[in-house]
Amino acid sequence: SQTIHQWPATLVQPVGSPLSLECTVEGTSNPNLYWYRQAAGRGLQLLFYSVGIGQISSEVPQNLSASRPQDRQFILSSKKLLLSDSGFYLCAWSVRWGLETQYFGPGTRLLVL
Amino acid sequence: AQSVTQPDIHITVSEGASLELRCNYSYGATPYLFWYVQSPGQGLQLLLKYFSGDTLVQGIKGFEAEFKRSQSSFNLRKPSVHWSDAAEYFCAVVGNNRKLIWGLGTSLAVNP
Numbered sequence: 710s711q712t713i714h715q716w717p718a719t720l721v722q723p724v725g726s727p728l729s730l731e732c733t734v735e736g737t738s739n740p741n742l743y744w745y746r747q748a749a750g751r752g753l754q755l756l757f758y759s760v761g762i763g764q765i766s767s768e769v770p771q772n773l774s775a776s777r778p779q780d781r782q783f784i785l786s787s788k789k790l791l792l793s794d795s796g797f798y799l800c801a802w803s804v805r806w807g808l809e810t811q812y813f814g815p816g817t818r819l820l821v822l
Numbered sequence: 823a824q825s826v827t828q829p830d831i832h833i834t835v836s837e838g839a840s841l842e843l844r845c846n847y848s849y850g851a852t853p854y855l856f857w858y859v860q861s862p863g864q865g866l867q868l869l870l871k872y873f874s875g876d877t878l879v880q881g882i883k884g885f886e887a888e889f890k891r892s893q894s895s896f897n898l899r900k901p902s903v904h905w906s907d908a909a910e911y912f913c914a915v916v917g918n919n920r921k922l923i924w925g926l927g928t929s930l931a932v933n934p
Contacts, residue, residue, distance in 0.1 A: 753922075815865045
């Protein structure tokens with residue numbers, strides 16, 4: 710069966726520091742991968758998605774970036790965190806772009822101070 | 823513009839009572855619809871989905887949802903709520919660009 714992992718589970722970082730969040734999927738090949746951010750009372754915001762290695766589509770221009778160095782690895786990064794980057798970050802995967810169920814990881818809680 | 827509306831931000835029910843969470847969508851073609859549940863501090867878990875066919879869809883944990891095209895609705899129901907059902911519930915629809923459009927969620931509290 711397929712599983713999706715995210716780490717770390719919780720992260721407290723100072724403003725201006727770098728960020729690296731990692732997501733890996735097991736048990737499937739060539740998944741579509743997604744990064745979402747969830748802010749309280751604001752639902753889910755799609756940040757990035759990837760349909761293959763090295764292919765990244767950005768939804769929201771900001772100081773975050775994403776990379777997919779391996780088929781089942783998706784990384785969310787920032788060079789300098791802002792206070793507004795605080796939130797709950799969720800990684801998800803699906804078999805097929807758009808028309809299939811997305812399966813979510815456990816999430817990373819990021820607090821920028 | 824395509825959208826998903828969950829009119830109830832917060833609902834409180836008693837354990838054992840029935841539950842209905844509302845979801846209305848704005849989408850021209852036949853929608854692909856989802857309900858997800860999120861426990862505090864956790865990721866989202868798929869409860870059920872509608873792609874086509876029978877408009878009454880059964881999901882996990884005793885939930886069901888009914889797709890009503892005439893009302894542009896996909897309401898989630900459960901006949902008897904358990905305390906463990908307390909969570910945030912999200913409705914979503916696949917938009918024209920194949921991206922999920924999410925509602926803002928309904929927070930469910932269950933009184934003992």
